[in-house]
Amino acid sequence: MSERKGFSPEILQECTCCPRHCRVNRYTTKAGYCKSGAGLSIGSVCAHRGEEPVISGTHGVCNIFFTRCNMQCIYCQNYDISRTDAPIHEVEMSLEELVEQVEHHLQSGCKSVGFVSPSHYIPQMFQIIDRLKSRGYNPVFIYNSNGYDTMDAIKAMKGVIDVYLPDFKYTDEQLARQVSHAPHYPEIAVAAIGEMFRQKGADITLDEEGLITSGLIIRHLVLPGYIENSKGVLRHISEHFSPDCYLSLMSQYYPTPHVATHRHLHRRLQPDEYDEVLDELDRLGFHRGWIQQLESAEHYQPHFFNKKHPFEG
DSSP: OOOGGGGSGGGGGGOOSSTTOOOOOTTTOOOSTTOOOSSEEEEEEEEEOOSOHHHHTTTOEEEEEESSOSSOOTTOTTHHHHOSSSOOOOEEEOHHHHHHHHHHHHHTTOOEEEEESOTTOHHHHHHHHHHHHHTTOOOEEEEEOOSOOOHHHHHHTTTTOSEEOOBOOOSOHHHHHHHHOOTTHHHHHHHHHHHHHHHHOSOOEEOTTSOEEEEEEEEEEOOTTOHHHHHHHHHHIIIIIOTTSEEEEEOOOOOOGGGTTOTTTTSOOOHHHHHHHHHHHHHTTOOSEEEOOGGGGGTOOOOOTTOSSTTOO
C-alpha cells in the first residue's frame, strides 16, 4: 500500500512537499521558496517526443510541465517556466481543464503521462492520477524530477508511480549551492534515488512496443567545466546503487542568457570533456541506457512563451 495519505492536499497548509520544508500555507500565500500556490500552475501540456526512446516511442509522452521549480539552476533550459524571481509563462488551470488536455493526448496515442518538475506539486499530482483513473484511463505514470525530493515523498509514490526518471545532478555540495541554490543536494538525491532504486531495482519492464512500463532511469546532464562532478555522480551511482542501472547521460547543455558571463557555463560542452566522462562510464562498467551526441544541444532548446508546443516548430 502507498503511504500517500501524508501527501493529501492538507499538507499544502504547512508545506513540506520538498526538502526545503518552507511550512508556508500555500492556500493563503505564495511566499515559500517556489512561490507556488495550492492550485495548478502549468507551463505546458504536450506530447513530447524528445525523451529517451523507451519513453517517447512514436507518439510521445504526455508531459505536464509544472512551473516555479524547487531548485533554481542558473543555467536551466526551461527558464521560461521555472524561475521564481521573474515573469514566467504559466497558466492557472482547474483539475478538470488539465485532465481534459491530458485525455486529448492519451486519445491521440500517448501511452504515458509524465510529471515534469513535480517535487513541489505532489498532492496535485496524486489528484491528477486519481481523476484520470476514475475516468477509465490507466497510462504509465512517470515521475520526472530533479532529484531534490524527500524520501517520504518517494515512499508515498510506491504503487502509484510506474517509472522514476530523476536527475542526479551533483555530488559536489558547493557546486549545488552555487549554481542551483540546493543545499545538501548530494545527500538528499542519494536518499531519494535510493528509495526509487529500492522500489524498482536496476531492471526496467517494456511492453510489446518497446515502451517502458516500470522501472528507474537516472539522468545526468554533463556541465562544461565541471567534469569531476559528473565523474563523481557516476561513481556514486555505481557504489550506492548498481552499474546495472539504466543511465541517460546527456550532452545537450547549451548556455542560456542567464549564464552569459559565467566562467564555465557561458559555453557548450567540449568533445574532450565529454569523452572523459564517457571513459569513466566505461571504466565503472555501466552498460545500460542512452548517450547523447554532442550535437544534441542544437535540438533541445524549448520556448514556452507564445507556443503551443515548446519543443516543436
